[in-house]
Amino acid sequence: MPNTDREIQELLADYAGALRDGCLPTFLKSLTREEAKRIRESPDFWEATEVVRLMNSAGFGDRVLTPDVGLFISRVDAGIASRSKKAKASTRDHSRSHAHLQ
């Protein structure tokens, strides 16, 4: 049974674990109303999260480097092409409605 009344040090440990394991949503969903309040009222928690993020980055940041950046670039290009298409379509619609008005 999960602990639903975690102290602040347990909440930090669970946040750090979730960040390290890439499952932050699970941590966010696990919070009870009382725990969320405890987090909000603890300056120590917020200060500690800064260091946890830095440690996470130093320890595990390199694992995010995709071996094939080319594939990522093609996804970026596709996203840009889609946005530019939408922008053109909205300009066309705008000029059409403008012509109707005249």
Added chain:
Amino acid sequence: MEPFVRSTFGIFIRHLHRYLGNEVECEDVLEDVYADIWENPDHLRAIDSEGQLLRTVYLYYMRKRLREVYRRMNRSSYLSANDMQNLVAPELGLCDLLSQTELKQVLHRMLGKLKARERKAMELWMAGMSNRAIANQLETTVGAVKMLEFRTVLKLRRMLKEYCEED
């Protein structure tokens, strides 16, 4: 856009990983960040250092996208929208603009200044061990490990603050 993406991908994705810790989400956010930059590159004119580039990209492009990642979860989490934002897309904090190499060096130096037990707990955590496994190694309870980690992290923060202020 391709040369820019190639030269900045490593810096940006590592930075995003600090907040999300998940490769897939980092890539999804970064895709949108690059498209936003393409659409409105004005903030990136007259950038003359890597630190300035990262700061500008974080403040003007990444933070907005990071806020959106878990926005839908507001309904299922007791954390307020503001706390959620502070957790996932916080303001730039201590040593946040250090490069990966510098960060590793600084942390290594700070870990060296800790007591043996504190350093061991942090090193085991950074090696990917669970709190239970760390407790076994240190021959103590999981609760004691969590308390030790919490105190050590706060101690590290004070040390990092001093380092950043000196720097």
